[in-house]
């Protein structure tokens with residue numbers, strides 16, 4: 001058995017865990033990151049790809065923004081389509097801010113490379129990770145690694161192990177309240193080897209169901225289709241996928257997505273979830289371990305970054321000035337922004353999807369809402385300021 005000590009034990013090497021570890025190192029605080037999957041798996045997992053301007057700033061300030069600057073695609077607006085007619089929401093004009101399209105796995109790659117270059121303690125392929133004494137003065141993490149058992153003793157544990165991790169469930173039942181909404185549809189997503197033929201993302205509301213035209217690079221398009229929650233991906237041949245994408249995304253001016261070889265396909269479920277509080281004893285939850293948003297608002301990664309920003313600041317205040325106030329307020333501080341993003345993600349989802357069996361009234365109300373958002377500067381500004389990202393403190397600050 002190998003016993004070691006660090007100030008903060010971090011579970012999970014997704015964007016939350018990696019960014020936290022890096023922010024802590026910049027503040028002179030030690031950490032060890034324990035990850036269940038391999039480095040290759042973490043770096044190749046295809047997820048969302050829109051960075052709010054605050055996330056871009058955070059990457060820059062942390063000194064990991066060079067490749068993002070070179071390869072990230074700056075988007076000054078999005079398009080909302082309603083049954084084939086496109087309407088542009090000009091973020092820059094309405095808010096003075098924009099977003100950057102840069103795949104989450106690229107962010108993960110940059111953070112891992114930096115971590116290893118800085119000599120960080122990052123352990124992949126850990127088995128059977130468990131948390132102990134989270135209520136006590138000296139919590140510890142147990143993990144199996146290369147046939148041996150590691151015991152990591154720390155002052156604090158950061159649970160950054162995503163929705164399916166063990167951190168949230170290590171908190172005694174009854175100490176957390178779960179707020180959840182599950183949507184009656186999912187997204188079928190593909191990555192295609194096709195040069196994007198539009199400059200901006202197109203969110204299309206269509207009678208056949210929602211579709212999203214997105215991209216990753218000047219060579220790669222990312223596209224999504226609303227599908228049934230339990231959709232069997234094997235029932236979707238490449239031809240069927242392109243047929244449905246054309247049916248939903250073809251516009252009245254004749255534009256339609258360019259086809260290309262499908263490199264990857266999968267189904268993503270849609271839910272909204274928040275647990276409160278984000279802290280129990282010396283365990284702090286961050287990112288998807290504490291909250292899930294439906295992908296329509298492109299908020300998942302950005303929320304994870306906001307959480308770890310607050311956690312790093314709070315730990316810094318504690319270690320440098322012996323001030324525990326920010327740590328105590330961590331949950332409350334994060335929850336303001338989390339609920340702002342939850343509201344927006346739910347709203348975007350409700351605005352753009354087909355809800356089967358919905359009352360005719362709701363159908364008409366949805367169309368009226370779309371007409372309002374695409375014709376009123378005030379309504380478009382409301383969408384834009386939420387999409388580019390509210391201040392780190394949330395809507396109230």
Ligand code: APR
Pocket residue numbers: 011012013014015016017034035036037042047048104126129160161162163164165166286287288289299300301302304
């Ligand atoms: N022990 C160690 N690591 C674990 C465990 C475990 N028991 N369970 C899960 N993990 C790892 C996962 O393998 C993953 O690498 O924790 C990491 C969690 O990463 P993410 O799921 O990416 O979560 P997070 O870092 O919070 O990032 C949020 O992910 O789902 C997207 O849209 C979401 O972009 C957002 C981002």
Ligand code: PHB
Pocket residue numbers: 047048049050201214215222295296297298
């Ligand atoms: C993506 O490119 O993967 C993407 C973009 C916007 C979203 C969700 C996903 O709202």
